[in-house]
Amino acid sequence: GNSVTQMEGPVTLSEEAFLTINCTYTATGYPSLFWYVQYPGEGLQLLLKATKADDKGSNKGFEATYRKETTSFHLEKGSVQVSDSAVYFCALPRGNAGNMLTFGGGTRLMVKP
Amino acid sequence: GAVVSQHPSRVICKSGTSVKIECRSLDFQATTMFWYRQFPKKSLMLMATSNEGSKATYEQGVEKDKFLINHASLTLSTLTVTSAHPEDSSFYICSAREPYSDEQFFGPGTRLTVL
Numbered sequence: 001g002n003s004v005t006q007m008e009g010p011v012t013l014s015e016e017a018f019l020t021i022n023c024t025y026t027a028t029g030y031p032s033l034f035w036y037v038q039y040p041g042e043g044l045q046l047l048l049k050a051t052k053a054d055d056k057g058s059n060k061g062f063e064a065t066y067r068k069e070t071t072s073f074h075l076e077k078g079s080v081q082v083s084d085s086a087v088y089f090c091a092l093p094r095g096n097a098g099n100m101l102t103f104g105g106g107t108r109l110m111v112k113p
Numbered sequence: 114g115a116v117v118s119q120h121p122s123r124v125i126c127k128s129g130t131s132v133k134i135e136c137r138s139l140d141f142q143a144t145t146m147f148w149y150r151q152f153p154k155k156s157l158m159l160m161a162t163s164n165e166g167s168k169a170t171y172e173q174g175v176e177k178d179k180f181l182i183n184h185a186s187l188t189l190s191t192l193t194v195t196s197a198h199p200e201d202s203s204f205y206i207c208s209a210r211e212p213y214s215d216e217q218f219f220g221p222g223t224r225l226t227v228l
Binding site: 032046093 | 117119147155156157159216217218220222224
């Protein structure tokens with residue numbers, strides 16, 4: 001089945017720093033790709049998604065581009081805030097049915113003022 | 114966006130008791146719901162897929178007699194942890210999928226502590 005690997009954290013940054021969280025995937029075909037965010041003590045929220053190659057998903061200043069050449073979907077933000085401190089998960093459908101998701105291990109981001 | 118709720122948000126119980134967790138899709142009908150378990154500082158582990166009106170499909174290694182799942186309606190799925198033990202303590206998260214969509218909407222999670 002499909003799988004995803006993301007960089008281990010924690011990632012510690014100062015406010016207004018540039019953020020990159022790497023995510024690479026292995027998949028059959030071109031499934032949708034997702035980034036979810038989990039704030040402390042909460043469930044997951046969809047942050048952004050891309051449904052086909054070369055698509056760029058964006059939300060709240062975060063961006064990720066679906067790159068089939070490098071099988072990557074790296075998450076970026078130009079200027080992080082303290083409120084961005086959370087755990088970020090890269091995900092994609094487990095198989096072609098698109099029913100179940102498989103998640104990366106999660107990357108904890110800590111932003112210091 | 115679509116909203117999924119879970120109840121309770123936090124529960125503490127004694128070893129040997131059973132605990133029921135509810136997952137509701139508030140503004141859409143979810144033919145499929147998923148139950149995940151998350152250990153501290155770890156990723157989500159899919160426990161089972163719940164389809165309305167049929168038996169749940171459990172992932173390998175998940176005891177179906179211990180984690181009872183019922184999906185009685187298009188907006189409600191329940192997970193019952195039977196005869197809970199301290200090792201069942203965890204954060205349980207459900208998600209629901211809209212028909213014809215590959216996007217899942219997650220509940221806020223339930224933290225179970227078994228004493």
